[in-house]
Amino acid sequence: MTRDIHIIIAEPAAIIFEGLSAIFFRSGLKPRVSKADMLDEILQLHLRRLADIVIISPLLIQNNVKSYHVLKNQLENTQWIGLVYAYYDPSLLALFDAVITISDAPELIVTTVSKMLNSVNPKEPDVLSDREIEVLKLLASGLANKEIADKLNISINTVITHRKNISQKTGIKSVSGLTIYAVVKKMISLENLAD
């Protein structure tokens, strides 16, 4: 459960843009996809929502290698994938972090993109921090947010943030569900439960 993925597809042809969008949607990646027709538009789209990946036709940079380098430096944490459907000079293709080819199977395209994504956001393991475990224990013993805040000497907003993270990591939202989780994980024993 990480934040939404944003992919910019810099490719003027609608049919290719739609095709790639459909492949991503069906893959389960379900990214937000934006379309850029020209190099200049990429920065604007990125500023509106940080781009994880730009998939770009080498055509757009062929005669603009300089502006491409400038752009690549501006988008620090973005990976660039070349979308190749004709012969290009290998030195041009070497400018990309990865390359997909128009004849690639959808699965391969998805794998290439996923690999790039993992190099951008290495997945955090869903392990609760010590503080989160503390909050969870108190929650399971029947305390309200306010009481937990007082007990741990933190603000109520911090408690709420911890709870959000706990739910995101465990996939469980309700207090009673989290209580069962805490028992299974032996964080609390049955005797300590409320009622």
Added chain:
Amino acid sequence: MYQTENLHLTSDMKISDVILNNPYLILLLEHFGIDVPLQDKSVNDVCLENKINTELFLTFANLYNGVQYNFKNTFTYLEVLTVVNYLKNSHKYYSEEIYPNILSIIQQMNSVNNMKEMALVEKFFNEYFSEVIEHLNYENNTVFPYILGLYERIINQDKAVGGKQYSVSEYQEHHNDIEEKLNDLKNLLVKYLPMKNDQPIRRKLLFSLFELEYDLNIHSRIENLILIPLVAKMELHLKQKK
């Protein structure tokens, strides 16, 4: 637009093909009170036979198939009886069939996997079940009669202010929790609860939970996308008449 591999339904399709493509639609038919076998009838035939607006049927059916684009809610008060009836039938399926069914599977699982965590799960589900029943009763006893009252007043061109003050907007708040706890249970079963001789029964339980979730999800979309706007229109209509 890429939500689904399922069919986008149209009125000339054979309804049996539609069901064979996505068996969850069997529940849709039941909630509409449509019986099988369906022979070679088209969607349109079946709707005519059962006096259901074909557009309404297609909208619901396409929701079941995960298709929701170009959604326009142009339905009028004339459809409100069908919608309420549909929702009442699905309440009956929840309260008399699927929830009791799930409870009994949990009890079976508890007797096989008699670890202390399972007792907590049974307690969790019992509490959840009573919350659901309370919610369904609220809709059956408060919301639906209110809506049917509005309908009567429109039909009878009744300008008098009827009954107690209530508005459909109050009711919008109510659902989310129901789906949330269902999701918690699925997570517990798939990720955390230790297994002990319970594999087939746990699978049965999960399948039932997914079946319920699928239907509940469409149910709340029907309420939010179709029923609530429809009732808001009826409220406005009556207000303007005064």
